[in-house]
Amino acid sequence: MPVQQSPSIKMASTYASSDKSQLRNELNLFFRDTQPRAFRMLQLAVRDEQLALDLLQDAMLAFVRSYAKRPSAERAPLFYRVVQNKLRDHFRRQQVRRRWVSLFSDLRSADNQDTGYQPEAIEPDPEAWQQLDSRHKLEYVNRVLARLGVRQQQTFLLRAWEGLTEAETATAMGISVGSVKTHYARARAALRTALGTLEIAEVES
């Protein structure tokens, strides 16, 4: 004889399943919105498409495991915090690996000057900016952004592109608001130098 569920249990399970589907929909929308930008940010930082995809997937899994049920207003800073943590972990691992590799390579070679993060040796030409189409402009901007230090680059992207406030950016990056201001100002100054043909107004504070 089939066991009959009581109405209250049925109602509770219905609410639970509707809550789950609602959460899934919210997260789906959130990821659809933020995922491409987060991917581009990671790609600019690590300069490797597959690695950026792997880091993003790790970050998304870590995010849903820890912060999925947070209010939607808190999600973006928390998600970017997880992304930044993954990025930092990656660079730390890379640094440790490089230390061991350089330790062994020192025995064979005197060339131990490799510090890892070497910006591409490019000299952007501001005069050429106006003549570029959007695809080449994007390439140009990517190269200029890639020349920035990772913290300056990520601060700029989080503030200018993702639209996080200074406090949210500080939370996301795990640094102080003062550091965010410094990194952002330096990033803007570097971009201004590289893309100097554009009129740049000061940020209203």
Next chain:
Amino acid sequence: MKPHSGRDNNSPRLESEIVKLLDDSAGNLPAAVASRLSESREISLDAAAKPRQGIFDVLDWRPAYATAALCLLAMLLLYIPDRAEPEYAELWSAEDQYLLGDDLSLYLWLSDTAALETGEEG
């Protein structure tokens, strides 16, 4: 939209230009990347739907209880008869026999004998 962002209408022209280019690039991802992002999204959403499992949820404790019970039983079977059955004591050394056989007077006598042999008093 948040204030002071590149998306803000009052933001500097440089940032607006860069943000526009980056937006375009994020909106036109290669098909392979878009597919991988979609896959990542599905994996993450599935993970969000599952309840988080701790170590106590993952481990099945029944085999551990059974193993512990068997170990306890084995210890009882191996250890207690040694003390309870006198014939097992034959396998032990003479000193152990005296100690464990409660023959304290013989032990003391042996100790005194040993003390006399070494010249100690008292």
